[in-house]
Amino acid sequence: MGRLAETEGLTDIQEEILKTVRQFVDEKVIPVAQELEHADEYPTEIVEGLKELGIFGLMIPEEYGGLGESLLTYALCVEEIARGWMSVSGVINTHFIVAYMLMQHGTEEQKQKYLPKMATGEVRGAFSMSEPGLGSDVSAVSTKATKQADGSYEITGQKMWLTNGGSSTLVAVLTKTDEGAESVYKNMTTFLVEKTPGFGETAQGVTVPGKIDKMGYKGIDTTEMIFEGHKISADQILGGTPGKGFFQMMDGVEVGRVNVAARACGLAIRGFELGIAYAQQRQTFGKKIAEHQAILFRLAEMGTKVEVSHNMMVRAARLKDTGKRMDVEAGMAKMVASEYANEVVEDSFRIHGGYGYSKEYEIERIMREVKFMLIGEGTSDIQKMIIGRSLLKDYKS
Numbered sequence: 001m002g003r004l005a006e007t008e009g010l011t012d013i014q015e016e017i018l019k020t021v022r023q024f025v026d027e028k029v030i031p032v033a034q035e036l037e038h039a040d041e042y043p044t045e046i047v048e049g050l051k052e053l054g055i056f057g058l059m060i061p062e063e064y065g066g067l068g069e070s071l072l073t074y075a076l077c078v079e080e081i082a083r084g085w086m087s088v089s090g091v092i093n094t095h096f097i098v099a100y101m102l103m104q105h106g107t108e109e110q111k112q113k114y115l116p117k118m119a120t121g122e123v124r125g126a127f128s129m130s131e132p133g134l135g136s137d138v139s140a141v142s143t144k145a146t147k148q149a150d151g152s153y154e155i156t157g158q159k160m161w162l163t164n165g166g167s168s169t170l171v172a173v174l175t176k177t178d179e180g181a182e183s184v185y186k187n188m189t190t191f192l193v194e195k196t197p198g199f200g201e202t203a204q205g206v207t208v209p210g211k212i213d214k215m216g217y218k219g220i221d222t223t224e225m226i227f228e229g230h231k232i233s234a235d236q237i238l239g240g241t242p243g244k245g246f247f248q249m250m251d252g253v254e255v256g257r258v259n260v261a262a263r264a265c266g267l268a269i270r271g272f273e274l275g276i277a278y279a280q281q282r283q284t285f286g287k288k289i290a291e292h293q294a295i296l297f298r299l300a301e302m303g304t305k306v307e308v309s310h311n312m313m314v315r316a317a318r319l320k321d322t323g324k325r326m327d328v329e330a331g332m333a334k335m336v337a338s339e340y341a342n343e344v345v346e347d348s349f350r351i352h353g354g355y356g357y358s359k360e361y362e363i364e365r366i367m368r369e370v371k372f373m374l375i376g377e378g379t380s381d382i383q384k385m386i387i388g389r390s391l392l393k394d395y396k397s
């Protein structure tokens with residue numbers, strides 16, 4: 001990648017992991033991404049390769065069978081993977097968030113039960129907050145978990161936009177429960193719902209109707225999930241105590257923002273690589289287009305945006321790894337990286353001229369994929385709300 005998106009101060013182990021992942025992406029992902037994406041085909045072989053590399057357990061502590069690596073290592077791996085094909089980073093994203101939520105909030109029993117199998121990729125995670133009527137406004141969750149006389153719960157409602165909704169076997173589901181609290185935020189509970197992979201009735205009272213047809217982010221499944229009286233034990237409440245679901249989910253989404261920033265960085269890097277290569281091949285008016293100042297300036301801006309995004313993402317990840325507060329930094333990194341990725345990829349598309357519109361060129365796929373960065377883990381408007389409110393508190397006059 002030349003001099004851009006370098007990370008200073010990595011350990012030898014981090015360098016080694018990144019080198020391995022980069023090689024895997026160059027050899028096994030980039031050559032097949034275009035074909036699989038156009039066919040909307042699940043990247044089974046790639047996922048098996050990621051399992052072998054230990055990517056599913058990258059951040060899971062060693063005592064539970066993972067590699068015990070930092071959020072920074074994870075984010076840098078995600079950046080590499082998204083550079084190859086964004087959908088593949090989506091396979092591990094929700095898995096990582098569920099594992100993280102278990103690590104932070106699960107009971108010891110829940111950790112023992114799920115984390116070792118998540119580390120190998122045998123159990124695969126999805127997380128579900130969104131519903132047909134809500135995405136940004138998580139407080140409006142209407143899927144209800146009702147306590148039964150025997151202490152168990154029954155879940156009824158409809159969930160929407162589950163990344164890995166079909167392929168997952170463990171779904172962290174945010175529900176509304178009646179804890180008698182005045183605040184709506186304290187009447188929400190996260191359940192760990194077990195299901196079989198696939199579509200149709202995947203567990204008693206849990207139906208996954210099919211894949212949602214999307215403009216990009218193809219290959220992996222995004223689904224609805226319908227709960228009709230799904231019976232679930234109170235043992236499956238994340239952390240064992242009801243009423244904490246909203247805060248657990250927000251914690252998961254916060255690290256998820258670093259993850260989306262890393263994916264956006266990966267897409268921007270690839271957009272830049274493709275653009276700068278094409279600009280040195282294509283000739284117009286007797287010279288390479290890179291020699292026209294308009295293209296040269298565009299490349300300079302693209303490179304600068306790659307650099308800014310990467311550094312903000314790395315800083316947010318490092319803050320989290322040192323246990324410091326990073327809500328503002330994660331929101332800023334996510335907003336800047338996703339907006340810049342869209343600009344960089346569009347600039348690369350422009351550099352490609354008419355060929356960028358052809359399905360033979362990688363930039364066509366990336367143009368569609370990068371749009372999702374503006375939405376996932378909270379839109380830019382929502383990031384601005386989080387950043388702005390937090391800054392007002394910090395700078396209260």
Ligand SMILES: Cc1cc2nc3c(=O)[nH]c(=O)nc-3n(C[C@H](O)[C@H](O)[C@H](O)COP(=O)(O)OP(=O)(O)OC[C@H]3O[C@@H](n4cnc5c(N)ncnc54)[C@H](O)[C@@H]3O)c2cc1C
Nearest residue numbers: 127128129130134135136137161162163222377378379381
């Ligand atoms: C491919 C894909 C995969 C997804 N995967 C998952 C998943 O795995 N799990 C999951 O739970 N969800 C998932 N989502 C859902 C995603 O998180 C939401 O789509 C996203 O949060 C936006 O919510 P919404 O679509 O309901 O838009 P809305 O909340 O309806 O927002 C619509 C518009 O209004 C703006 N807006 C909303 N409120 C405000 C405000 N207060 N101030 C200013 N502007 C505002 C938004 O920025 C946006 O522009 C996925 C979505 C997609 C498309």
